Amino acid sequence: MKKSTNYFFALALFIAVACNPPTQENEIISQDSGVLDRSILPIQEPLYPAINELDARNVTAPKRFQVNAPENAPNVVVVLIDDIGFGHSSAFGGPIHMPTLEKLAANGLKYNRFHTTALCSPTRTAILTGYNHHSNNAGAIMEVATAFPGNTGIRPQTITPVAEVLRLNGYSTAAFGKYHETPPWEGSVSGPYDRWPSHSGFDKFYGFIGGETNQWHPMVYDGTTRVYPNVKDENYHFTNDMTDQAIAWMNTQQSLTPDKPFYVYFATGATHAPHHAPKEYIEKYKGKFSQGWDKVREETLARQKALGVVPENTVLAPKPEAIKDWDKLTADEKKLFEKQMEVFAGFAEHTDSQVGRLVEALEERGELENTIFFYVVGDNGSSAEGGMIGMFNENTYFNGVQETLDMQMKVIDKLGSEHAYNHFAAGWAVAGNTPFTWTKQVASNFGGTRNGMVLHWPAGIKSKGEVRSQFHHVVDVAPTIYEAVGVPAPKIVNGIAQRPIEGVSMSYSFDNATAEDTRKTQYFEMIGNRAIYHEGWFAGTIHKAPWEGQPRRPLQEDIWELYNVDEDFSQANNLAEQNPEKLEELKKKFMEEALKYNVLPIDDRSIERFDPVIAGRPDLMNGRTKLVLYEGAKGIPENAFINVKNTSLSITAEVDVPANANGVIICQGGDFGGWSFYMQDGKLTYFYNWVGLEKYSVTSKQKVEAGKHTIKLDFAYDGGRGGGGTATISVNGNVIGEGKITRTNSNTFGIDESADVGTDENTPVNPAYADKEKFTGKIKSVTIETKPGAK
Template identity: 60%
Template sequence: MKKIYPLVAVACLALGCEQKQQKTVPETAPVALGEPDRTTLPIKEPARALYKELDARQVKAPARFDVKAPNGAPNVVVILIDDMGFGASGSFGGPIEMPTLAKLASNGVSYNRFHTTSLCSPTRVALLTGYNHHSNNAGSIMETATAFPGNNGVRPQSITPMAEVLRQNGFSTAAFGKYHETPPWEISVSGSLDRWPTHSGFDKFYGFIGGETNQWAPLVYDGTAQVELPHDPNYHFTTDMTNNAISWVRFQQALTPEKPFFVYFATGATHAPHHVPKEWIDKYKGKFDQGWDKMREETLERQKKLGIVPSGTKLAPKPKDIKDWASLSADEKKIFSRQMETYAGFGAHTDYEIGRLVSAIEDLGELDNTLIFYIVGDNGASAEGSMNGLFNEMTYFNQVPETVQDMLKHYDEWGSANTYPHYAAGWAVAMNAPFTWTKQVASDFGGTRNGMVAHWPAGIKSKGEIRTQFAHVIDIAPTVFEACHIPAPKSVNGIQQDPVEGTSLLCTFDDAAARERHTVQYFEMFGNRAVYADGWVARTIHRPAWQFKPDHTLTEDVWELYNTSEDFSLADNVAGQNAEKLKSMQDLFMKEAEHYHVLPIDDRLVERTDAKLVDRPTVMDGRTTLTLGEGMKGMGVDVFINTRNTSYTITADVEVGANGNGVIVCQGGRFGGFSFYIKKGKPAFTYNYLGLESYTVGAPQVLKPGKHTLIYEFKRAENKPGAGGTGMLSVDGTKAGENNIAKTQPGIFSVDDLADVGTDDGTPVTDYAGASKFNGKVAKVTIETKE
């Protein structure tokens, strides 16, 4: 059945586009005769009739109850790029060619004052619900959740995700790529599964659950089941997720062409690790040799010519910690340029894959009535690569510095499966031009302002125009609801819902002069905080992303004031001339912070990764012993027993044949981890320190066929994080090997190379002389920590 396109102008007028921002979605018109009441979900089915007639042939059957989407509701596709700043893409003045984004922008509208939360998980929960991140209890990423409301990582029952609202209103729904909204302690067979994608409104999910993934060897789920990836040397996750998205859309439209679909397409790119086929890197060879300072200037000039920023916009000051490009050595310039070439290729490759999805929708004849939001970043570009960039991003999380000389050894393979790279913070600042700061800094537009394009030929008459109204990621859900003629529900499963906190952007689609409705918005992340109100921004920079601790306390923070109506880039602090205005804005922040569960603020970073310290649950919950068996794999940090910064023993009961080989138990992978295994019949244990050094304890004798008890024991030398120690191996009660383990990782091994029994999925911790899958039998493995 051919879809009937909605009358956007009528809907816009009905909802009052000229009104100021409000904290509730406007009341919808009375329910039309024969239309279901969509304010209460699930939509109530009619009472079942009672019959006295004996013969069914003598009675007409009632109409089948079937919830359908409102007549003319468009398909909806929300595309979200990861870690891409305002000044990165060509459509917003940056150096990265993204023709799909450009094509959609030329046939739609672009927003130059659209904002995110400055970090992954918080932006995503806000995007997919229409509520602020603290309202969703996602004040930070899930891995740093605490016990306080606003930060506990568990979405409240009074907030229902947009996908679930659409699904219960007759849409098919699917999510592909990065999710990062599931609490880490719920990522196991024990659940709860309530906050997995397929229990949060999505009929289909294909992607990864954590904050990042190795694009060459990702940990992928289909629904809640881990996927065994093909052994294909050309495999890349962005291509894989795109293939799956295209397949799903085609399948859904073949079976139910009259049914609208909602696709959430959230790439792991361009988050570190920056992994991309070499031919995409080569496209940018030499294009960043001028350095980040010149790149910022060039980007601002392009932004002015495109009308993305006002002509009088200044380049905001560069952070004092970022070196001038001219002062760098030849080696520094060489490796830093390579880092940016890789990142740019990564971005261009991602846009290409998005283009394949858009083309598939067009081939189906559905592009005209598909509302696409292409959001160019879930926060500003990331400065977590620190001053020099990283060969292995895990060194950042373990606070281990890398030298330029170390990175130069990997110059030719940068971006390949042999690296886990990130770029230097100077490039992050450049990719956020014309602003100063970066991801994690919620108090600067460099951390929160991202380009966004809306494309909907049947619903947007304007073509290639720029919209300047202040907007926030929480505005996407109410815009979708209005475009689809679906009210935000008042009750779901008998639970009263909180009023939606975002405001619809629909009235801006065809009216560049539409009055700004989102007039107040707070920002906060790890103590970096600000508030926007009617063109003014008051803020304080509490901690740059490359520092692990702030320079001063929350009460000692110095506040600044900016008039964004005259100062697009936040270049001129006018607090000194407007003390009364600054005070009123500070008071407004505290009012908003109290209302949205921002208080109390927890500005700790490293400490918040310690679940025990911040009262965050884990599956282990302080246990010192864990017994495992074959088939148990994909166990994350909050699910697996913690062997970091402690002494421990691994006892394995195994049965082997004449040529025993493979992994007994492991955690991590190529860029950090440990593995207890048998290689060519000989038991061994390898500790891989951040992909930089490896230490192996091996037995000299081949195991005889039969049952054996193998024990690895680590005794650390000092009671301090990252301490080394002695590793000892015994076979059937007899000592078989000993070696010094000089260093251990104080922090995580990996986000997605997790703990496995009987195999080593993802990247290998070490060489196993063949497949990692154990060719014998693992009866049980017991890990016991000693301290």
């Protein structure tokens, strides 16, 4: 019915415009006066009457139609840091020095009651559009999308991103860094590209489209084209790279069109795992965290009070019971955890330094004064996904493998380097979210959803160095931008009626610290953790902690908490027993909001939703058990590749090889988990890298002679999830090698790794063939056939 209504509405609009075309005179007058109807996009160009003069010298040409931004419209910059807590940065009382954030805050405003969704994709889609995450069909990250409205991973046509609105209103637009709004089944060269950044309003995109990337070896796209930065440069780091790209784009844009405003979305992969930082930044924090996370929480709260970013009566909310007291840890635990936090702190400060370079570039161009600059310090609370002891290789988490303390102590000196894919222990996440209890994923506590935000706009905000405590949410960024620019949220885009925008502008608070909140209500929900804020009260339920494998209880049996957050900043005083009537009122309010924004039904599954069959979302392979690949096929994301996990399979390659051939025939993954079928000095090897922890190799007994051959790898799977199997190598039907693979990856080979034919991009599955991964022969085809259920 909804589709039909939109169709007939669009048809009626078309007929009305066709029958009553705008006159040349009216359109030109509107253009000259700057009065355009910007609520309908794109703005229609005028229809000029036919000219009956033969000689062009005898007539004046009509004025060229061009949509310009409103006069004196500011540039817009949105900086979004990943996985950093309310209590991490020095500007909000934390132990990590972030001078750029402090500088902007000193000349701008700090918002201390600003909220996110508790997870990355949902927060990003909300900040990029001005609509709630379920309205955008992004109830969780794109990789766990389902078939239900609110969770499909497909942004509806009734919602248009800010970038497209500004672009159609005369802005240049660009995005750099992490996107994470593209459905994973649309992440290959087969597209469609509708939900890539460059088809979502951004003229320029340079970054990665998944949830995380290796900062030393990133999976980078320029527009929709995979590019390969010079990662062999000893100074290479992706945050530096994306900053170089952003500054170069801005300098070029300002050189060519200095009067044209721009919108830059600068979303770092930092400080999401893997925690990768230049050594000199890590060393700055040597010994700075020996006091442990409990003391850091106390020190942070004291500084927060001194800075005025929390009320003086704020108390430290209790840690989750699962987090050990620092003084009860062993010497090795303290040593490991201290190092983990040094790495993270260095990572965060380095990130802020790169934002500083962007700010300096704006200053040099004379553009900072009239740039409305949002510095959002976290897309959610700090991440506890490292579990109780952290991880040397985050890929272990996604494959359900528990690392041990001894294992990590052996490689402690590699943390933060290209040889690690590390994440810190959950205790540091809790400390980073001071003064709150919980962390990322927990949408039912401010530890998961409250992030610091600094707003800087000297030309538009008179107040300097002040704190704003109005209750706001990331959906409020878009309407604030629209009001600052002087354009409305559109009513119609490309003939499609738009939903009324769900955010509210924050501009009323710019020069009025005591202004009454305009956001009265906000729901929160993530993987069953859910809550409602309404007029100073907050009710929520902890359904599942990030380190817990299963929900604590069925959704219907969840235990709700109640807080008066106007008086209890840190949610330390649960009033559920004292005020059951208010709690029931808020629980009812949550259901009203849930119905309004497509929150229901709630899906509390997590890791299992990475399987598209279980989740019920589209899959590019669509159940195929056979895939034929050709030479040059590379950079194929895992979600666009045939699933070779937990199954028997065969790989058949038609090749023409020289004597003593070298290089990869086909591979998937990288040095933190993956497999490769390659040749070295004429011998064939099937190599399996089990989550970076164990490596298995099956090599042929003799060399493959020069010439054309059919090379085959058969893998007979033992069964179960993550089980082993027997690998058999044959050439032209003759077996020349056989061996055992003890364990295999059960869930993933890496979020930022790929499958490649004839080479091994990103990090090598087997570091032994690094720099010799390109196949020296000719590959006609490689056929992979899986045999689900076979043993």
